[in-house]
Amino acid sequence: MDVTPLEETSRLAVAHCPGLLISTSARPSNRTITRPHLARILRALVVRPFGTQPLGKYSVGVAKGSGTSHDRGRRYINASPPAVAPEESFRRSVDIRLEPPCVPKQNLVFLKTHKTASSTILNILYRYGEAHNLTFALPYYDHLGYPQRFKAEYVKHFTKTHRGTFNILCNHMRFYHPEVKKVVPNDTFYFSIVRDPVWLAESSFAYYRFHSPAFSHAKSLDEFVAFPERHYRGLEPNNHYARNVMWFDFGHDNNMEDVPGYVDAVLAQLDRIFDLVLVAEYFDESLILLKEALCWDLEDVAYFKLNTRSNDSVLPLSASSVERLRAWNHLDWRLYRHYNASLWRRISSYGAQRMESDVARLKALSHRLASRCLKSSFPGRVWDPGFMPHSSGKAKIQGYVLKVNLSNDDLELCQRMVLPEKQYLTYLQRKQLISRVTDTKHGGEGGEGRREMVPKMAAAP
CATH class of the missing domain: 3.40.50 (Rossmann fold)
Known part of the structure; x- marks a missing residue:
């Protein structure tokens, strides 16, 4: 396998981990690790070289004595406290090995x-x-x-x-x-x-x-x-x-x-x-x-x-x-x-x-x-009908009021996080209908559809 030119962090890793290969492949093999993932591992080691540090979706087991630490495809780095200098201890005792990444479930x-x-x-x-x-x-x-x-x-x-x-x-x-x-x-x-x-x-x-x-x-x-x-x-x-x-x-x-x-x-x-x-x-x-x-x-x-x-x-x-x-x-x-x-x-x-x-x-x-989105982190009375939760019986259902002057990206996220279920359902029903009509016109199936903004929330009184 071709090995990419190594940057400073890569040279450091290879110096401490003989035999480690650096690959640009999006799907690392059992003996390689992509450079972006290596950078994340090194950052974790620098910040917390001993103990357990979660790293994300690609799984890395680091040997501790004769055993390795794995957790259902998640990455953790474990190392024993060094008896010698940390760099020498790491070079001698740590063996990085890869497992297949876990795949997000979407069904x-x-x-x-x-x-x-x-x-x-x-x-x-x-x-x-x-x-x-x-x-x-x-x-x-x-x-x-x-x-x-x-x-x-x-x-x-x-x-x-x-x-x-x-x-x-x-x-x-x-x-x-x-x-x-x-x-x-x-x-x-x-x-x-x-x-x-x-x-x-x-x-x-x-x-x-x-x-x-x-x-x-x-x-x-x-x-x-x-x-x-x-x-x-x-x-x-x-x-x-x-x-x-x-x-x-x-x-x-x-x-x-x-x-x-x-x-x-x-x-x-x-x-x-x-x-x-x-x-x-x-x-x-x-x-x-x-x-x-x-x-x-x-x-x-x-x-x-x-x-x-x-x-x-x-x-x-x-x-x-x-x-x-x-x-x-x-x-x-x-x-x-x-x-x-x-x-x-x-x-x-x-x-x-x-x-x-x-x-x-x-x-x-x-x-x-909440600090980024909400006028108050505590739910309360909402007057905007587009964001007013449904109430029934004697239950007084509360909602949230967003801050004013949010950026477009923040507004899109914050609105969806506070959108009551009935309004969100209506929005998704309309969106999937539009997507189906678009797919039919283009003779396709399962298109991504057009991403819409939910109705704007009225400014806080």
């Missing part, structure tokens, strides 16, 4: 469960998919046939000739795997999110207060949960919001009793389908695990909290109500405990210190973006 199914911080995940997926010109499996209106079990025909523009051609399926649906498989490719990554059913019920009561008959018959959540059988009729429309709504969203009978073996069988089935289930109470940790599983960058999962309620609409619950809600939503409680335990096993495998560091980096990034 995704996100089961968007209700009242679980799923709107924030949806915004992340919308932004990522739009930035990478991916095709969304969008609904005709605002959901994919919910509360009916999902059917492929609920996806706009789905036909038998379009089987498996959509990249991202992420809007509200009641999960049904046989039909979902018709829409997305075979290598699709499946994930979802769960929340403690106690606080999910509190949020649902506020949001679906007048939508679910079971809730509307009660003056308060405490009253409802004290004697739920007085208010709840299992087959009455929209009453699934009042009991085991996550279990329902995952496609199962929310009124089922916990007969021996039933829940365990369902959870085992879900484990075979879903690659990862996030937990709302550990949102940042969940996003770090998601980023790692998808081989995405940290910037891809930066976020502002969306669809949040004002503090004065969040009601306190008595200890007795908490216990009753867990008993009433026993299927959701089993589901939550299962995936909460799964999440913490994953965090343990990821490494507590590494997780703490990455969560801090994510929070710092989101804080920098």
Whole structure:
């Protein structure tokens, strides 16, 4: 293989690492490393020569004694504290070797469960998919046939000739795997999110207060949960919001009793389908695990909290109500405990210190973006109808006001980060329609389409 002329940094690396080849190839072989990636490695070594330093997508294992450090295709540099001068120790003991790079996953199914911080995940997926010109499996209106079990025909523009051609399926649906498989490719990554059913019920009561008959018959959540059988009729429309709504969203009978073996069988089935289930109470940790599983960058999962309620609409619950809600939503409680335990096993495998560091980096990034974009980092009342979140029941849903005089690039990013899900969905539906019309006129398929600006937000009052 031809070796490129070496710059000063390259000469330094080769002097310390005999046999290292420098290649300009965009796809490094098992024995070569491209010069831009070498520069990143050297910077990491200069800044932090001993310990663990994340470097990005191409994977580098550096020997420490007889072992190497690898982590699912991610790059880390490990070295023992030197007994001699750092340069001599590095020359003697460090062996850089390459592994195939991890490839970002772009075929995704996100089961968007209700009242679980799923709107924030949806915004992340919308932004990522739009930035990478991916095709969304969008609904005709605002959901994919919910509360009916999902059917492929609920996806706009789905036909038998379009089987498996959509990249991202992420809007509200009641999960049904046989039909979902018709829409997305075979290598699709499946994930979802769960929340403690106690606080999910509190949020649902506020949001679906007048939508679910079971809730509307009660003056308060405490009253409802004290004697739920007085208010709840299992087959009455929209009453699934009042009991085991996550279990329902995952496609199962929310009124089922916990007969021996039933829940365990369902959870085992879900484990075979879903690659990862996030937990709302550990949102940042969940996003770090998601980023790692998808081989995405940290910037891809930066976020502002969306669809949040004002503090004065969040009601306190008595200890007795908490216990009753867990008993009433026993299927959701089993589901939550299962995936909460799964999440913490994953965090343990990821490494507590590494997780703490990455969560801090994510929070710092989101804080920098808030300083760059927002008039106030705290959500509040929004008056611009183009950016006003949808509210329901007694829930007062808040949004964000952007700073004035943002640059065009900042405006494009910041608007998308605060755009409520209904408005973002309408925008994507229109954009994909324009792309399809353009493709048809040119006799092509899957064109990138024209990137549009979302509607401008009114200046802060």
